[in-house]
Amino acid sequence: MNQQQEMQAARRKRRRQRRIVSIVGFLLFATGMAWFFELQATTTVIVTRYAEKNAMSSTDPGLSARGQERARELSRVLGYVDVVAGVDAIFVLPLRRSMETSMPLATLNGAPVHTIDEPENVEALVLRILDEYKGKIVLVVTEPEIIQPLIAEMHGSKKLPEMGDSEHDNLYIVSIPWFGKVKTLRLRYGLPYQPKT
Numbered sequence: 001m002n003q004q005q006e007m008q009a010a011r012r013k014r015r016r017q018r019r020i021v022s023i024v025g026f027l028l029f030a031t032g033m034a035w036f037f038e039l040q041a042t043t044t045v046i047v048t049r050y051a052e053k054n055a056m057s058s059t060d061p062g063l064s065a066r067g068q069e070r071a072r073e074l075s076r077v078l079g080y081v082d083v084v085a086g087v088d089a090i091f092v093l094p095l096r097r098s099m100e101t102s103m104p105l106a107t108l109n110g111a112p113v114h115t116i117d118e119p120e121n122v123e124a125l126v127l128r129i130l131d132e133y134k135g136k137i138v139l140v141v142t143e144p145e146i147i148q149p150l151i152a153e154m155h156g157s158k159k160l161p162e163m164g165d166s167e168h169d170n171l172y173i174v175s176i177p178w179f180g181k182v183k184t185l186r187l188r189y190g191l192p193y194q195p196k197t
Contacts, residue, residue, distance in 0.1 A: 041135025045154060046078065046087070047172040049144045049163070051190075053097040063100045066191065070168060073190040075104035077171070081137060087111045088136035091129070093119055098141045105139065119146050122153045130176070147172065156184035167193040 051074070052067035063071060078087055086109040092098040094115045106113050116125055119142060129138050140150065144163045147170075152158050156174040163170065169192055173185040 041178065043130060043134050043176040044137045045129060045140060045174045045176065046081075046137070047140045047142065047147055047150060047174065048074065048101075048170060049147065049168055050093070050095070050097045050101040050141050052166070052168055060096045062096045067097065067101070067168075070190040071101045072104050074101065075108050077189045078105055078139065079108045085109075086137070087139050089114060089129075089133050089138050091116050091125065091138065091140045091142075093142055101141045102139065111139075116140075116142070119143065122146065122150045125150065126153045151184060155182040160184075160186075164193060164195055167195075169193050 050063075050067075051070035052064045053061045054064045054067070055061070080086060087105060088111060090102045090106055090111050090113045092102050092113055092115060094117070099113070102113055105111065118124060125140070129140075142150065144167075147163070148158075148160050151160065151172055151174055154174050154176055156172075160172070169188045169190050171187040171189055173187065175183040175185070
């Protein structure tokens with residue numbers, strides 16, 4: 001092989017190496033950007049009170065007939081809240097009424113149901129949701145007195161209206177973006193609350 005052929009072969013080899021480096025660099029950049037934007041997705045946390053409990057029951061009552069109807073309505077309202085997959089996870093209190101409220105939706109979506117061991121530790125709950133379900137949709141079924149501190153811990157509204165003793169129709173939707181302001185929406189579902197006059 002003469003010197004000119006060796007130079008041409010060396011140039012072709014360098015060009016091939018530059019192309020390979022460019023392609024690998026582009027693939028690494030694209031993968032990194034996809035990973036970055038996936039991590040930065042908006043997390044949606046839906047918070048509600050458990051449905052109406054059976055007043056004539058034990059220390060850990062289940063749902064009344066009206067409560068069971070409300071649980072089915074919650075499933076109907078949230079079953080297809082995300083057109084792709086629905087609710088990704090449900091967090092409930094270790095109470096029968098809280099678990100029964102979540103069951104129709106959990107069955108419909110196949111969403112895992114997690115028990116909140118320390119309901120008063122809202123900081124730990126929020127950290128767990130953001131760690132395990134970042135960019136997902138999560139439902140929390142809890143006591144009315146935990147709703148305000150939980151939403152405040154997510155940097156949502158700190159001015160929720162007072163909730164009546166028999167008020168079970170509120171859904172609070174807290175949208176937590178990776179950057180920007182947290183939004184809190186309040187919706188109603190099922191049989192409307194009728195305050196006693």
